Amino acid sequence: MENVTQHSEPHYDPEASKLGMWLFIFTELLLFGGLFIVYSIYRFLNPVAFQLAGEELNVVIGAINTIILLVSSMTIAMSTTALQQKNKKLTLFLLIVTVVLALVFLVNKYFEWGTKFHHGIWPGSPHLINDMSKGEILFFGLYFVMTGLHAxxxxxxxIFILVALKRVQKGTVNADRPSLLENAGLYWHLVDLIWIFLFPLFYLIH
Amino acid sequence: MEKEKHHIVPYRVYFYILLALITMTFMSIGLVHINLGGYSVLGALIFSTIKSTLVLTWFMHLKFDEPFLRIMVVFVILVFAALLFITYLDYFFR
Structure with a gap:
């Protein structure tokens, strides 16, 4: 039972809010999990083609993006600590760093995909359909769908983090009402979790 | 009933977790250069699993959350594992 001192904020329920976020995360697990199942079966059926196609991907860019996401996960986790310690300035700073890192990730992705397009590789491209084996077409199809969905x-x-940032700035998200920021954090860690599996499965096939 | 005070995780804990995650990323990249044949996928997945456990436990605060959340997360992961297992059985022994 909640105590009565929270009467001025009758609709605030951090436990329920967190539970709701987790339920949503479970649905995301099924979304990406389904794709991982498709990936694993096609890889099992086309091991050589997947290896050949996987070597086309740039491990360095993949590794840089992995580290960027891991660092951004740390900064948003730290921002909740800063909020709980009522250090608003540091909270805002850490959130801005997180958003900037996310942007850098996307810029890298832009160049990475751009190089693929430059080499004539995109879903349904003539080069892909005419010159490559079925397994390679499947690999690149899954690559674009899964990294695209991740992006x-x-x-x-x-957007979620920016909304939380705005609310921290306004003071409606604060040490006593941190749920929105915590949920933005949970979502961001989910994005990190998905990448933790995408990276080895696409970039580290040899 | 007053809930136990929200647990505040010190900054350095998050930093140590990050270091562990980055180290394991490099280890999984290093694994590619050692020829393990079919086991390299397994190795990469083991590293990914350890990394996700760290993210779930520390970054996503499951360590300090209500036990029912932890139970739910483990349960959902097991359900997903069952889904994987049954799909593979169907596919590989058809």
């Missing part, structure tokens, strides 16, 4: 989550995560 979409990065964009949504950035």
């Amino acid at each position: 979409l989550h990065i964009i949504i995560g950035m």
